[in-house]
Each structure stands twice: as C-alpha cells, then as structure tokens.
Amino acid sequence: MAKRDEKAITSRSDDYSQWYQDIVLRAELADYSPVKGCMVIRPGGYALWENMQKALDGMFKATGHVNAYFPIFIPESFLKKEAQHVEGFSPELAVVTHAGGKELEEPLVVRPTSETIMYAMYSKWIKSYRDLPLLINQWANVVRWEMRTRLFLRTTEFLWQEGHTVHATHDEAWEEVLRILDIYARFAEEWMAVPVLKGVKSDAEKFAGAKTTTCIEALMQDGKALQAGTSHDLGQNFSKAFDVRFQDDKAEWQYAWQTSWGVSTRLIGALIMAHSDDQGLVMPPRLAPIQAVIVPIYRDEASRQAITEVAAKLRGGLEEAGLSVRLDDRDTVSPGFKFNEWELKGVPVRIEIGPKDVEKGSCVLVPRVPTRALKEGERRQKEFVGLDEAPGVLKAFLDELQTALYNRALAFREAHSHQVDDYEAFKSAIDGGGFFWAHWCGGAECEARVKEETKATIRCLPFDAGQEAGRCFVCGGDSERRVVWARAY
Amino acid sequence: MAKRDEKAITSRSDDYSQWYQDIVLRAELADYSPVKGCMVIRPGGYALWENMQKALDGMFKATGHVNAYFPIFIPESFLKKEAQHVEGFSPELAVVTHAGGKELEEPLVVRPTSETIMYAMYSKWIKSYRDLPLLINQWANVVRWEMRTRLFLRTTEFLWQEGHTVHATHDEAWEEVLRILDIYARFAEEWMAVPVLKGVKSDAEKFAGAKTTTCIEALMQDGKALQAGTSHDLGQNFSKAFDVRFQDDKAEWQYAWQTSWGVSTRLIGALIMAHSDDQGLVMPPRLAPIQAVIVPIYRDEASRQAITEVAAKLRGGLEEAGLSVRLDDRDTVSPGFKFNEWELKGVPVRIEIGPKDVEKGSCVLVPRVPTRALKEGERRQKEFVGLDEAPGVLKAFLDELQTALYNRALAFREAHSHQVDDYEAFKSAIDGGGFFWAHWCGGAECEARVKEETKATIRCLPFDAGQEAGRCFVCGGDSERRVVWARAY
Numbered sequence: 001m002a003k004r005d006e007k008a009i010t011s012r013s014d015d016y017s018q019w020y021q022d023i024v025l026r027a028e029l030a031d032y033s034p035v036k037g038c039m040v041i042r043p044g045g046y047a048l049w050e051n052m053q054k055a056l057d058g059m060f061k062a063t064g065h066v067n068a069y070f071p072i073f074i075p076e077s078f079l080k081k082e083a084q085h086v087e088g089f090s091p092e093l094a095v096v097t098h099a100g101g102k103e104l105e106e107p108l109v110v111r112p113t114s115e116t117i118m119y120a121m122y123s124k125w126i127k128s129y130r131d132l133p134l135l136i137n138q139w140a141n142v143v144r145w146e147m148r149t150r151l152f153l154r155t156t157e158f159l160w161q162e163g164h165t166v167h168a169t170h171d172e173a174w175e176e177v178l179r180i181l182d183i184y185a186r187f188a189e190e191w192m193a194v195p196v197l198k199g200v201k202s203d204a205e206k207f208a209g210a211k212t213t214t215c216i217e218a219l220m221q222d223g224k225a226l227q228a229g230t231s232h233d234l235g236q237n238f239s240k241a242f243d244v245r246f247q248d249d250k251a252e253w254q255y256a257w258q259t260s261w262g263v264s265t266r267l268i269g270a271l272i273m274a275h276s277d278d279q280g281l282v283m284p285p286r287l288a289p290i291q292a293v294i295v296p297i298y299r300d301e302a303s304r305q306a307i308t309e310v311a312a313k314l315r316g317g318l319e320e321a322g323l324s325v326r327l328d329d330r331d332t333v334s335p336g337f338k339f340n341e342w343e344l345k346g347v348p349v350r351i352e353i354g355p356k357d358v359e360k361g362s363c364v365l366v367p368r369v370p371t372r373a374l375k376e377g378e379r380r381q382k383e384f385v386g387l388d389e390a391p392g393v394l395k396a397f398l399d400e401l402q403t404a405l406y407n408r409a410l411a412f413r414e415a416h417s418h419q420v421d422d423y424e425a426f427k428s429a430i431d432g433g434g435f436f437w438a439h440w441c442g443g444a445e446c447e448a449r450v451k452e453e454t455k456a457t458i459r460c461l462p463f464d465a466g467q468e469a470g471r472c473f474v475c476g477g478d479s480e481r482r483v484v485w486a487r488a489y
Numbered sequence: 490m491a492k493r494d495e496k497a498i499t500s501r502s503d504d505y506s507q508w509y510q511d512i513v514l515r516a517e518l519a520d521y522s523p524v525k526g527c528m529v530i531r532p533g534g535y536a537l538w539e540n541m542q543k544a545l546d547g548m549f550k551a552t553g554h555v556n557a558y559f560p561i562f563i564p565e566s567f568l569k570k571e572a573q574h575v576e577g578f579s580p581e582l583a584v585v586t587h588a589g590g591k592e593l594e595e596p597l598v599v600r601p602t603s604e605t606i607m608y609a610m611y612s613k614w615i616k617s618y619r620d621l622p623l624l625i626n627q628w629a630n631v632v633r634w635e636m637r638t639r640l641f642l643r644t645t646e647f648l649w650q651e652g653h654t655v656h657a658t659h660d661e662a663w664e665e666v667l668r669i670l671d672i673y674a675r676f677a678e679e680w681m682a683v684p685v686l687k688g689v690k691s692d693a694e695k696f697a698g699a700k701t702t703t704c705i706e707a708l709m710q711d712g713k714a715l716q717a718g719t720s721h722d723l724g725q726n727f728s729k730a731f732d733v734r735f736q737d738d739k740a741e742w743q744y745a746w747q748t749s750w751g752v753s754t755r756l757i758g759a760l761i762m763a764h765s766d767d768q769g770l771v772m773p774p775r776l777a778p779i780q781a782v783i784v785p786i787y788r789d790e791a792s793r794q795a796i797t798e799v800a801a802k803l804r805g806g807l808e809e810a811g812l813s814v815r816l817d818d819r820d821t822v823s824p825g826f827k828f829n830e831w832e833l834k835g836v837p838v839r840i841e842i843g844p845k846d847v848e849k850g851s852c853v854l855v856p857r858v859p860t861r862a863l864k865e866g867e868r869r870q871k872e873f874v875g876l877d878e879a880p881g882v883l884k885a886f887l888d889e890l891q892t893a894l895y896n897r898a899l900a901f902r903e904a905h906s907h908q909v910d911d912y913e914a915f916k917s918a919i920d921g922g923g924f925f926w927a928h929w930c931g932g933a934e935c936e937a938r939v940k941e942e943t944k945a946t947i948r949c950l951p952f953d954a955g956q957e958a959g960r961c962f963v964c965g966g967d968s969e970r971r972v973v974w975a976r977a978y
Contacts, residue, residue: 068532073646099582100636
C-alpha cells in the first residue's frame with residue numbers, strides 16, 4: 001500500500017473503503033486487534049453501542065421481552081440437529097478442543113448464534129400453553145470465522161442481541177416477526193436517521209434454518225446495500241429438532257412456533273457510512289454520546305479563567321436540561337485543533353465562547369452539518385444565542401439535525417433507486433450503485449445468474465412494493481412484483 | 490442422590506448447599522446448561538444482574554471511567570509474557586485450536602481475564618503523559634475451566650466487569666485501587682445490603698501477576714466467607730511485559746503503573762446466601778427487579794373486575810412514583826399460591842387488595858421479611874394503608890427493609906466474628922464458621938499449614954484492624970496485627 005499522511009482522511013471519491021477505515025480509526029471508534037479478524041471497540045465506539053443498546057432494549061422491554069444469558073459454548077452435536085442450520089454455519093465455526101489442560105470428549109463450538117443451546121433449554125422449561133409466549137432476548141458476543149473482515153461490518157467476533165421467542169400458533173409467531181421488524185425499522189429511521197426498506201429475503205438469502213427471513217435494508221453512500229437487521233420466522237423447524245413442545249388447552253402436545261431476530265455492532269458501520277463525510281464522522285444527535293462540545297476561545301490567562309467559568313456554567317445548564325455535553329478546556333491545543341478534532345469525532349454541535357460572547361452573554365452554536373441546506377462545501381451555519389436560551393436552542397438544533405440527516409439519507413436513496421426492466425441496462429448501471437427495482441420470476445437460477453454476473457443480490461421482496469404484473473428481467477418469465485437488487489456489504 | 494420433593498425447598502439447617510441450589514433453581518434465577526460447568530442465567534437472575542450493572546456502571550462513570558470492548562480470544566503467546574500470570578491461569582484455560590475448518594497456526598485462549606490483550610493495545614495507544622490516566626472498563630463474559638462448579642458462585646463461564654487503568658505514578662495507581670475498592674464496598678453495603686471487610690490479600694492469595702491485591706470479603710449465613718470483589722495494584726509487572734510506556738513531561742520514556750479490578754455474577758450468589766431464608770429468595774429492595782407485587786383477592790367474577798381495576802390504578806400510581814411493580818392478575822391460581830410464589834422469588838413487598846379494601850379505599854402491605862423484628866418465625870408485619878398513601882408508605886417500607894437486611898447481616902457477622910489466640914481453640918471452632926481474627930507472623934509456611942489442617946485461609950489483612958503487637962497463633966512468632974481467617978467459597 002502507498003504511504004499515506006497518517007493525519008489525513010482519504011476522501012470518499014478517492015477510495016471509499018479507505019475513507020471508511022480512516023473514519024473508524026481516526027475517530028477512535030475501533031481498532032485492529034492482534035487477533036486476526038477481531039476488533040477492539042474503543043470507548044468512543046462503545047459509548048455509541050451503549051446508546052443503541054439502551055434504545056433497543058427499551059423497545060424490546062416495552063413489548064414484553066425479557067433478557068437472559070446462555071452459555072457461549074455449544075456442544076458440536078447440538079448444532080447438527082437442524083440440517084440447514086449446521087450447513088449454513090459449519091464453515092464459520094471456532095472450536096474449543098482443549099480445556100483445563102485436557103482434550104475434551106466432545107468439542108465445543110463458540111456460539112455463532114444461539115438457537116440450538118437456547119432451544120435445548122426451552123424444551124425443558126416449556127410444558128404448557130400457559131408458559132407461552134416465551135419472549136427472551138440476549139445481549140452477547142458471537143463468533144463467525146470470516147475470511148475477509150472489515151471493522152464493524154464483518155468481524156470474526158461481534159456484539160449483538162438475539163431474540164428467541166416461542167408461540168402457540170404460527171399467526172402469533174408471524175406477528176412477533178413483524179413487530180420486531182417494525183422496531184428495527186423504527187430504530188434505524190428514528191434513532192440512526194437511516195431510512196430502510198422492509199421486506200422478505202429470497203430463499204437463497206434467508207437464515208440457515210428459517211422458514212422465512214424478513215429484513216431491513218439500508219443504502220450506503222457508495223451505493224451499496226447493507227442488511228441492518230433480520231427477523232426470522234423459524235416455523236417448527238427448530239421446535240421439531242429440539243423437541244420444544246407444549247400441552248394445549250385440550251392437554252394435547254403440540255410443537256411450538258418460533259422466531260429469532262438480531263441486530264449487531266454492524267449497525268455502527270451502517271451509521272458511519274450513511275452520514276459521515278470527508279471531514280470525519282457524523283453522528284445522529286439522538287445516539288451521539290456527546291451531543292455538543294463547548295470550546296472556549298481566549299488569548300491570555302485572564303480571559304481564559306473568565307471564559308472557562310462561563311463555559312462551565314453553560315455546561316451545567318445544558319446538562320440539567322438533559323443534554324450530554326463536553327467542555328474541552330485543554331490548554332495544550334488551539335481552538336482550531338479542537339474544532340477539527342470534534343468534527344472528526346462527529347459531535348453534532350460545537351459551542352464557541354470567546355471574550356466578546358462573555359461580554360454580550362452569548363455563545364455561538366455551529367452544527368456539524370448545516371441543518372438547512374445540508375449541502376457539502378457550503379459555509380456552515382452559525383447561530384448566535386444568548387446563554388440563557390442556549391438549552392432550548394441547542395435542543396431545537398439537535399432535533400433539526402436529526403431530521404436533516406434522515407432527509408438527506410432519504411433523498412440519497414431516492415436519487416439512487418432505479419426501476420429497471422432490461423437486464424443489459426442493469427448490468428451497465430450496477431457499477432453506479434443503488435437499489436434496482438426489477439421484476440423477478442422467483443427462480444433461484446435467475447437469482448444465481450445475476451449474482452454471478454454482477455455480484456448483485458436480491459436484497460428483499462419489499463412489503464410495500466405492491467402487485468405489478470411483469471416479466472422477469474433475466475428470463476422473461478412471469479412476475480407479480482418487483483424486487484430490490486443491489487450489491488451489498 | 491435421594492429423591493426429593495421437587496416443590497420443597499431444603500431447609501438451611503438440613504443441607505445448606507442443597508438449600509442454596511433449591512433457591513437458585515426454584516426462584517428461576519439460573520439453571521444448569523448442557524455444557525458442563527456453564528449455567529444459564531434466567532430472566533429473573535439476569536434482571537438482578539442488570540440492576541447491579543446499572544448501579545456499578547453509574548459509579549464507574551461518575552469517577553471518570555469509560556467502557557470499551559476487547560476480543561474474547563487471546564493468542565496463547567500473549568498470556569505467557571507475564572510469568573506469574575500464565576502460571577496462575579494456565580490450568581483453567583479453554584483453547585480454540587480449530588476455526589473456519591482449519592487448524593490455527595497459534596491456538597487462541599478464550600479470555601480468563603483480559604490484562605494481556607488489553608495491554609497489548611494500551612502499548613500502542615499510549616504515547617505521552619497527556620494520554621494518562623487511561624480509565625477503561627469492560628463488561629464481558631470470561632471462561633475459567635473449573636472442576637467443581639456451583640451456580641453463580643463458581644461457573645466455567647461467568648459475566649463480569651474488568652477495569653484496567655494506567656497511571657503515570659504509583660501513588661495515582663494506588664489511589665485508583667482504593668477508589669474502586671471503596672466503590673465495591675459501597676455497592677455491597679448500600680445496594681446489596683451485605684456488610685464487607687476491606688483489606689489486602691496475603692501473597693499466597695493475591696491475583697496472578699499483581700503487586701498487591703485488595704478485596705472485599707463478606708460472610709455468608711453458613712459461616713463461610715465469600716470474596717465479593719478485588720482491586721489489584723499491578724505495579725509495573727504488566728507494563729514491562731507489554732511495553733506500556735509513556736513520555737513524561739521531560740520527554741523521557743517511563744513504564745506506566747497499572748491497576749485492574751473486577752466483580753462478577755458471583756455477587757448474585759453472595760446476595761442470595763446473605764439474605765435468603767427457608768421460604769425462598771430475599772432480595773434487597775434497591776436491586777429487586779420487582780419491588781412489589783399486587784395480588785388481588787376476590788371470590789367471584791364481579792368482584793374480580795372491580796378489584797383488578799383498583800389494583801391496576803394502584804400499580805399506575807406506584808409506577809409513576811418510580812417504583813417497579815407487578816400486578817399478578819392471573820386467574821388460574823389462588824392468592825395463596827401467588828403469595829408463596831412471590832415469597833419464593835424474593836419480591837420485597839406484597840400488596841393485597843380484597844373486597845373490603847376496595848370499599849375502604851385501602852390495601853395491605855406485607856414485607857417479605859418483617860422489618861422491625863426481622864426474626865424468623867415471627868408473624869409477619871402487616872400495614873393497612875390508604876390507596877392514596879400507598880406510594881409514600883411503600884417507599885418507606887422498601888427503605889426500612891433495605892436497612893433491616895443490612896443490619897441483620899451485620900449483626901450476623903458480629904455474632905460470628907471471633908478473636909482467637911490459640912491455634913488448637915481455632916481448630917475446634919472453625920467448623921462453626923465465621924471470621925477469626927488471629928495474629929499471624931506473615932510467614933507463608935504458617936498460612937499453608939492452617940490451610941492444610943483446617944481448610945481456612947487468610948481472607949484479608951483488614952485496613953481498619955489497627956496495630957496490635959502479638960504472637961502468631963501458629964508458630965508464636967512476632968506479629969504486628971491480627972488478620973482475618975475463614976473457610977471460603
């Protein structure tokens with residue numbers, strides 16, 4: 001690799017992939033670890049994950065879910081009980097063969113997902129329809145041995161939540177699948193400010209062991225899609241493999257209906273790629289660990305003291321108003337250095353206080369991204385605000401910025417969504433990226449051909465696509481609806 | 490094992506160890522998993538852990554610590570860099586030898602603790618004294634291959650937090666060690682209602698790789714001690730092994746001073762054993778996931794509706810007051826059944842509402858343990874309370890109960906703390922359990938002899954023991970202070 005200026009962020013147009021890595025490393029969200037494919041989530045990245053967890057966990061609990069914790073180790077034989085499941089996961093497993101100084105009788109797999117170990121317990125716990133629905137979620141680390149890794153997006157170990165629910169009927173299970181998909185979509189759109197398509201995966205793309213996989217799909221700035229969350233209808237596949245049965249109200253034994261669903265630290269990658277720019281990270285205010293940073297501007301020691309005092313008081317007022325604020329009172333670096341650093345780290349609003357501001361009892365709010373125009377290269381918007389009004393104005397600024405980021409991402413997606421009816425036209429357009437809405441006969445062969453020839457996959461059969469008769473853009477066969485194709489992370 | 494009534498809880502006097510297991514299983518805090526030595530933390534136990542995490546995490550953050558996440562896998566060679574560390578942990582390691590279908594070039598250890606992987610990163614991140622102190626904590630799962638396991642107290646996999654800090658001077662590092670030990674002690678006493686001794690471990694008992702280990706020690710109802718948290722002064726042992734250095738303000742390179750500290754899901758075991766009784770779990774109100782349960786009492790459908798309506802309104806009022814309340818409106822089981830179940834599950838206060846209560850606009854509060862007398866076998870205390878006053882009275886009840894549990898545990902500890910000067914007297918008293926304050930010459934041989942002959946160990950050299958000249962109760966050598974001996978979990 002060519003030698004680069006360690007301090008500079010590669011521009012997106014020069015090398016999108018390098019730009020992404022620069023942001024993650026320079027904003028100190030994560031770092032490479034000495035273990036191949038495993039990352040270290042640094043405090044800046046972890047604080048973001050904690051905010052994501054808090055929001056999601058609140059939504060799960062509000063819909064009746066409870067958290068639990070199951071072992072990280074799974075006996076190899078458990079994984080083999082569901083045929084598709086083991087086929088899907090076995091190439092990616094990390095295996096403990098020795099422990100306590102001895103070779104184990106049965107190797108233990110480090111969980112790649114917890115269906116098998118959880119359902120072995122469910123089988124023991126569930127006896128009657130009165131025990132249903134069982135609505136359990138787990139926050140945990142999982143391991144999938146990946147060949148090609150990328151910070152947050154695809155790492156050998158990652159953090160996630162996995163919900164695993166049990167129901168008496170398929171209708172109830174399907175309701176749960178959609179309830180969770182709605183939560184994921186709401187979280188992506190309202191918290192991450194990332195618009196998503198909701199839909200169903202094709203059979204080729206569904207979860208190993210699922211009857212149906214639903215998903216949310218987002219579009220990144222380089223025109224590639226990113227699957228941001230999945231919610232699976234497992235049918236009775238696992239309940240039959242693990243004997244998860246219940247006595248119904250007629251005292252007859254029935255196999256249960258199950259769902260599983262998850263989102264992971266991959267969401268951080270999606271957040272970065274959806275909003276950030278060549279200056280650095282851009283964080284949606286609702287998830288930003290630091291929502292505003294106060295930078296005092298002074299020339300001498302006397303003014304430093306006076307200004308820092310006012311700044312500290314301002315911070316107090318903002319924190320009382322429920323905002324998360326940092327006062328950067330370092331005297332070893334210049335204000336300009338601080339501006340750049342906090343821009344790089346994606347803090348949504350910078351608050352400047354200089355000698356004149358102190359005289360006037362005011363400060364200056366500068367959003368990370370101009371909230372009205374939101375066009376890059378434009379002069380940033382500034383607002384002069386009285387110190388007393390600062391909490392109210394800052395809140396309004398953060399709300400505006402949250403909305404502006406969503407709208408910008410939505411506009412980007414709209415501009416990069418195309419209807420295509422001709423496969424050759426698709427092939428020449430796919431390099432430009434985006435979502436391609438095209439008719440598909442439903443055949444696995446056409447799907448495989450497109451993947452082989454263009455690297456694009458069916459991201460989903462969107463729920464709100466509507467019926468529309470047409471012809472498969474590959475084979476010309478009958479089609480009832482358009483599906484969404486894209487290259488994906 | 491003899492066949493037992495699955496529904497009955499063994500009494501403490503019959504079999505303390507079986508009693509403990511009955512509580513954990515019957516109160517649905519945890520369960521055995523199919524993987525030897527690994528437990529499943531069920532929703533009831535996990536909610537308790539979440540409350541513990543929230544309280545501790547708040548205290549860590551209030552003292553400037555931030556969270557991060559490091560890989561679960563550690564290259565085997567890393568562990569070997571600090572000689573004592575590898576010696577202490579190697580018998581307990583679980584090792585991944587195969588991944589992604591291939592044998593690994595270097596086996597990966599599943600972290601038993603994260604000093605080595607974290608400090609390899611610290612070495613990369615820290616350059617200047619301006620980067621210090623570095624105050625990082627991690628919430629994670631760890632694995633130590635134990636031969637004899639017991640739910641929560643000793644499991645192959647457990648959940649914990651591990652803090653790892655870096656300082657420019659030894660003084661600062663030692664301050665940090667004590668700051669954290671204070672947080673642990675405050676958490677144990679103010680949240681768990683478990684009194685603890687703070688002190689230093691003997692060399693034989695200290696952490697593998699530490700210069701000094703400090704700890705908090707609690708006394709369980711069977712007279713055995715339980716180490717509830719440790720805070721280690723690592724000196725420069727690891728900074729030299731992992732090259733954690735910084736440039737001081739004279740631009741000279743110095744090895745850093747480090748600390749590490751942790752508490753784990755073992756605390757749940759301590760909480761159970763400190764307070765629970767033959768009826769089941771007793772939870773301190775400040776950590777109880779459900780602080781009060783409302784049980785409506787009715788005879789017919791008409792009164793059921795009227796009472797449940799009042800009960801639901803009451804719950805709303807209590808929740809508005811910031812209390813965590815469950816309304817048990819199941820109509821498949823009797824009130825008596827519910828009473829027993831919630832007692833077993835340790836809910837601090839039961840609220841009964843019957844037809845007469847509805848008429849009078851009142852309800853009855855019944856604490857899990859009588860708050861004044863707190864003697865077992867006594868008739869439980871009841872309070873008739875107007876519905877409007879319920880939030881205030883319930884809060885007062887919970888506070889009283891919190892204090893009462895602490896006082897009861899403290900009285901128990903006082904009653905089971907003994908000064909001994911004669912080794913033979915100690916040997917005949919040790920079966921009765923408790924803390925034994927005895928003089929010790931400081932010699933490893935005397936310590937080893939006591940352990941071999943009595944299974945008792947030095948729990949700590951307590952900080953507030955004071956100087957007192959005496960003679961070692963084993964060898965008669967000079968001693969400057971008493972240390973605390975006990976059999977321990």
